[in-house]
Amino acid sequence: MRTDANNTDLQANAASSASPPARNIFGERNMHYAKSLGTLAAVVLTALAGTAQAATSCVTQNFDTVTSPALPAGWTTTTATGSPATTGWVTRSVGYTDSGANAAWIDDANDFADIALVSDTRAVTVTSGASITFRQSYTLWSPDILPLLNHAFNGGVLEVSLNGGAFADITSVSGGSISVGTYNATLDTSELNPLAPTATARKVWSGNSNGYVTATANLPAKVGTTPVTTAAFRWRLGTEGGGRNYDTYSGWWIDSISFAKLTDVIFADDFDGDCN
Numbered sequence: 372m373r374t375d376a377n378n379t380d381l382q383a384n385a386a387s388s389a390s391p392p393a394r395n396i397f398g399e400r401n402m403h404y405a406k407s408l409g410t411l412a413a414v415v416l417t418a419l420a421g422t423a424q425a426a427t428s429c430v431t432q433n434f435d436t437v438t439s440p441a442l443p444a445g446w447t448t449t450t451a452t453g454s455p456a457t458t459g460w461v462t463r464s465v466g467y468t469d470s471g472a473n474a475a476w477i478d479d480a481n482d483f484a485d486i487a488l489v490s491d492t493r494a495v496t497v498t499s500g501a502s503i504t505f506r507q508s509y510t511l512w513s514p515d516i517l518p519l520l521n522h523a524f525n526g527g528v529l530e531v532s533l534n535g536g537a538f539a540d541i542t543s544v545s546g547g548s549i550s551v552g553t554y555n556a557t558l559d560t561s562e563l564n565p566l567a568p569t570a571t572a573r574k575v576w577s578g579n580s581n582g583y584v585t586a587t588a589n590l591p592a593k594v595g596t597t598p599v600t601t602a603a604f605r606w607r608l609g610t611e612g613g614g615r616n617y618d619t620y621s622g623w624w625i626d627s628i629s630f631a632k633l634t635d636v637i638f639a640d641d642f643d644g645d646c647n
Contacts, residue, residue: 432490432628435471439464442475445491449605452565453484460488460606469506469583469626475606478622479511479525483612485565487530487605488625493633495599499592501632503604504551508583508624509576511608512616513556522559525610526575527623528566529586532603533594542574546591552584558609566609575609579618583626590633602633 437443440461448459460477468474477486495501513523530538531547541547542554554574558564567573590602608623615621 431630433469433471433626434462434473434475437462437473439473442488443491447489448477449487449489451485451487453480453482453486457482457484457486459486463624467508467620467624469508469624471626474624474626476622476624477608479615480608480610481612481615482610483565484610485607486610487607490604490628492532492535492601492603493630494601495590495633497632498598501590501592501599501602501630502550502587503590503628503630503633504585504587505628506583506585506626507552507576508580508620510579510616510618510621511577511623512610512614513578514559522572523556523575523577524559524562524564524613525608525615526556526558526564526566526573526577527606527608528554528573528575529588530605530607531588531590532605533590533599534597534601536594538603538605538607540573541588541590544591544594546593547589549586549588552586559611562611562613564609564611566607576623583624 432443434443440463442448442460442462448461450457450459457480458478460475462473463476464472475488477488480486509527511523511527512525529541529549531541531544532538533544542549554576556575556577558567558571558573558575558577560567560570560572563570564573566575590599593599606623606625
């Protein structure tokens with residue numbers, strides 16, 4: 372037998388058939404109020420969860436704030452080796468992007484060239500867990516469709532400068548790694564590509580990615596015993612000068628870059644919308 376407040380009121384009025392049972396209006400209002408609060412809390416939690424999910428996948432740089440062929444502020448292109456006619460990295464708007472109108476691009480040069488796209492310098496905001504994720508498409512010259520087996524002539528790598536130091540391959544830095552979309556090829560040691568001038572069998576991206584694919588690189592927490600406080604990245608292409616790829620979308624395309632636990636140095640308060 373129920374003994375709640377509503378039943379007590381019903382029993383007290385059971386003898387009177389001329390009037391309807393009394394209702395505990397105050398109790399019902401409290402119940403409806405509590406139910407409404409529960410619904411509101413669920414909506415808020417759902418919204419917060421959606422916000423957190425979006426923060427982990429937001430795009431920090433997709434090259435759409437500029438008019439091609441310009442690069443965004445703080446981003447540069449460098450040519451360490453190559454003829455005066457060698458063109459550096461540019462943004463292109465030709466209907467071949469991962470997101471938006473533009474993507475950064477470098478051609479698969481028929482030259483002995485070393486050309487890099489260098490990012491702005493960013494502050495590392497935590498002691499561990501910093502990473503960079505981007506989308507890339509590449510069609511770079513290799514002997515055949517199996518560059519890992521038969522080695523590649525042209526190839527690209529991701530390098531990082533930590534705390535203002537010299538650039539080094541992200542995979543050669545202690546604690547650094549590529550966890551998604553790892554290098555798929557090895558340079559042909561007989562060709563002396565600028566990325567491996569001493570006939571080193573260096574790992575690279577080469578061949579045909581068959582469209583845009585994802586890569587994620589993880590930063591170390593320290594350089595030796597020093598905590599990592601800043602990081603800059605460069606996408607470095609090396610071509611050995613004996614040929615190139617002439618497919619429709621040949622070269623190397625970079626788009627949809629997101630940074631986790633890194634923020635612009637200028638906007639270190641994190642109000643610029645980075646993924647942190």
